[in-house]
Amino acid sequence: MKPILNPLLPSGIYVPDAEAHVWEDGRIYLYGSFDLPGHEGYCSDVYHVYSSDNLRDWVDHGVSFSLAMTKDGWAKDLGALYAPDCAYRNGLYYLYYCVPDGRCGVAVSDSPAGPFEDRGPMANVHGIDPAVLIDDDGQAWFYWGQFDAVRAARLKDNMLEIDPSTAVQPLSVAEHEFHEGSSVKKIGGKYYYLFTDTHRHGGRATSMGYAVSDFPDRGFRYGGIVIDNFGCDPATWNDHGSLCEFRGQWYVFYHRSTHGGVYSRHVCAEPIRIEADGSIREVKMTSGLFSGEETVPAWRAAELSGNVRIAGDGESAFGCALTGIRNGDRALLRSFSFDGEDGFALSVRCAVSCRAEVCLDGRYAGCVKISPSDGFAEVRGSFEGPASGVKEAELRFYGEDFDAALDGIRFFRR
Numbered sequence: 560m561k562p563i564l565n566p567l568l569p570s571g572i573y574v575p576d577a578e579a580h581v582w583e584d585g586r587i588y589l590y591g592s593f594d595l596p597g598h599e600g601y602c603s604d605v606y607h608v609y610s611s612d613n614l615r616d617w618v619d620h621g622v623s624f625s626l627a628m629t630k631d632g633w634a635k636d637l638g639a640l641y642a643p644d645c646a647y648r649n650g651l652y653y654l655y656y657c658v659p660d661g662r663c664g665v666a667v668s669d670s671p672a673g674p675f676e677d678r679g680p681m682a683n684v685h686g687i688d689p690a691v692l693i694d695d696d697g698q699a700w701f702y703w704g705q706f707d708a709v710r711a712a713r714l715k716d717n718m719l720e721i722d723p724s725t726a727v728q729p730l731s732v733a734e735h736e737f738h739e740g741s742s743v744k745k746i747g748g749k750y751y752y753l754f755t756d757t758h759r760h761g762g763r764a765t766s767m768g769y770a771v772s773d774f775p776d777r778g779f780r781y782g783g784i785v786i787d788n789f790g791c792d793p794a795t796w797n798d799h800g801s802l803c804e805f806r807g808q809w810y811v812f813y814h815r816s817t818h819g820g821v822y823s824r825h826v827c828a829e830p831i832r833i834e835a836d837g838s839i840r841e842v843k844m845t846s847g848l849f850s851g852e853e854t855v856p857a858w859r860a861a862e863l864s865g866n867v868r869i870a871g872d873g874e875s876a877f878g879c880a881l882t883g884i885r886n887g888d889r890a891l892l893r894s895f896s897f898d899g900e901d902g903f904a905l906s907v908r909c910a911v912s913c914r915a916e917v918c919l920d921g922r923y924a925g926c927v928k929i930s931p932s933d934g935f936a937e938v939r940g941s942f943e944g945p946a947s948g949v950k951e952a953e954l955r956f957y958g959e960d961f962d963a964a965l966d967g968i969r970f971f972r973r
Contacts, residue, residue, distance in 0.1 A: 560806065562848040563614050566815065566825035570858050570879035571596060571871065572619075574609065575814035575824035576642035578690070578742060579803035582671050583647075586610045587805045589617075589812070590645045590654070594823050596871050601822060602639040606656070608672040614805065614828065623673030624654060624666050630677040634658045642740065642799055645671070646691040646699065646718065653718045655689035655701075663689045663703060665719050683723040686710065688799070690741040692750075692775060700775045702741040707732050709741065711776040727776050730754065735781050738764040740799035743775065746809075749837055750775050753802055753811075756784055764797040765789040767813055769839060784841050786829060790862040791815035791844060792869065802831070809833055811842065819868040819883065846892045848949070851900040851970040855892060857881040864889040867956075874908065874934055875966050884956050884963040886913075891953040892968065897946035900970040903927075905954070906935045907965055913958030915940070919950040935966045941973060 568574060573594035581587050589609045592602040604626040611617045624643075626635045637658045646653045654666045654675045663684045666675030686704030691714070693699045699714035701721050712726040730737040730752065740755035749771050756768030766787040770779035788798045792815065800813035811831050814824040829842045844861040858869045858879035865888030872880040881890055903917050907929050916926040917940065927940030952970075956963060 560613055561615055563828055563830070563845070564847040565827040565829075565845055565859060565861065567614070567828060568609060568617055568826060570856070570877055573817070573823045574607070574826040575602075576688070576740070576799040577812045577814065577826045578642075578644045578801045579805075579810070579812045579828075580645060580647075580671075581803065581805055584671075586612050587614065587803065588645070588671050589826065590643050591814075591826060592640065592642050596823050597818055597820075598822050600639060602641055604639055606640055606643060606654075606673075610672065614810075620672035623668075624656065624675045624677075626658070628666070628674070628677055629664065630679040633679060634662070634664065642688045644690045644742070646693055647671070648693065648699070648718055653691070655691055657687045657689055657703070661685045661687065678719050681720060683721055683726070688739050688741055690743055692743040692745065694745065694775060700743070702729070702743055704741070705739040706737065709737055709739075725776075729776050730770060730779055735768065735770055735779070738797075740767070740797075742801040744802045745775075746802075746833055747837065749773065750779075751802060751839075752779050753785065753800065755797060755799055758784065759787060760789050763789065765795055767798050767800055767811065771837060782838060785811050785831065785839050786813050786842055786844065788813060788815050788844060790864065792817055792819060792863060793866060794820050794868075796821040815844070817869040817879070819866075819870070825869075843893065845894065847894075849892075849895050851895055851897045851946070852972075854967045854969040855895075856967055857890065857892075857906075857965040859892060860890040861893045862891040872964060872966070876906070876935070877966065881965040884965060885961065886956065886958055889953055889955050890965065891951055893951045894949050895952050895970065896949050897970065899945045899947060900972055901942045901945040902939060902971045902973040903942070904937050904939045904969050904971065905929075905965060906937055906967040907963055908932055908935045909961055909963035911958065911961040913956055913961040913963055916955040916957070917942075918953045918955065919946055921951070921953070929963065935964070945972075946970070
């Protein structure tokens with residue numbers, strides 16, 4: 560299977576909070592919120608389901624559920640659908656969703672892609688980010704809530720109600736720095752609880768940490784951070800995702816903010832490894848693994864520094880570009896496989912002259928002067944010597960009073 564391309568979906572599609580599941584047809588399905596470009600708020604009022612058989616080619620199954628589809632319109636005016644999850648039992652798929660007033664609901668379908676028919680709000684549940692685990696013995700567990708109001712409880716056999724007498728607090732702010740975003744999987748006989756973690760960056764919720772237990776509802780020992788999306792955007796704030804095994808490989812699914820804000824979040828994934836001792840080593844954000852001579856869209860940059868951000872651009876060949884680039888800004892694409900390339904080409908738009916440097920694995924490799932242009936124009940530079948092997952490519956921009964955009968990058972042999 561080819562390496563993942565991040566983000567997973569096209570540049571104008573924003574699916575944060577992704578819960579990934581592999582169902583009986585062997586395909587992997589993504590259930591997430593559905594942000595809109597530049598939307599001034601978290602999430603829209605619809606869900607879409609996406610599926611793939613290779614993690615590169617994705618099918619949009621259309622609107623799977625919406626606030627307008629809620630039973631008797633109970634939530635149609637609440638404005639947004641927050642993070643969902645999905646579970647399968649006895650031939651039916653159960654979609655668990657939440658809305659801004661803290662209520663959670665359930666909708667049912669005989670298809671993993673929906674459309675889902677609403678069964679209404681759940682009693683005795685108040686809090687966002689529902690998650691479901693069906694244990695080996697068939698018992699279904701339900702998780703929801705933020706901060707120290709996080710809860711776990713048994714689901715009744717009808718999958719529509721919890722048993723309130725079983726509700727407990729599985730994690731805490733003090734012990735785990737739990738913020739929100741519950742997602743629980745059973746791996747190797749242990750229960751892995753993935754969640755939005757605030758250990759870093761002054762309490763910003765950009766990390767996803769994990770805790771492990773021998774029980775589904777208690778005894779979780781903090782394990783560390785799996786991935787941190789800090790640096791994907793100058794204003795990024797949160798992260799939320801899941802663990803999923805697909806074709807023998809475990810992955811962490813997460814999101815990255817765009818547009819210099821906390822919204823319009825792209826879904827991404829990284830392969831992870833469950834170590835022999837049960838631990839998960841932290842992984843970095845990646846763009847993919849590209850050959851030296853292919854043109855790579857700049858919006859696939861894994862890490863940004865400064866004012867630069869990913870945003871929609873009507874002149875871009877890819878729908879999105881790196882925009883708002885100013886003096887000292889940096890953009891890192893991880894990674895390229897080089898085989899003797901010694902030149903590079905950038906597609907840049909800038910009204911004022913500036914300069915770009917290319918660094919490979921943190922070391923200066925070459926630079927180019929960028930002349931003013933009305934639209935995106937290709938500029939070429941050269942390396943001090945040919946490059947070989949797999950390397951990170953970082954672009955660094957310098958100049959006075961300029962505001963540039965970068966659409967693509969490629970390397971070549973001169």
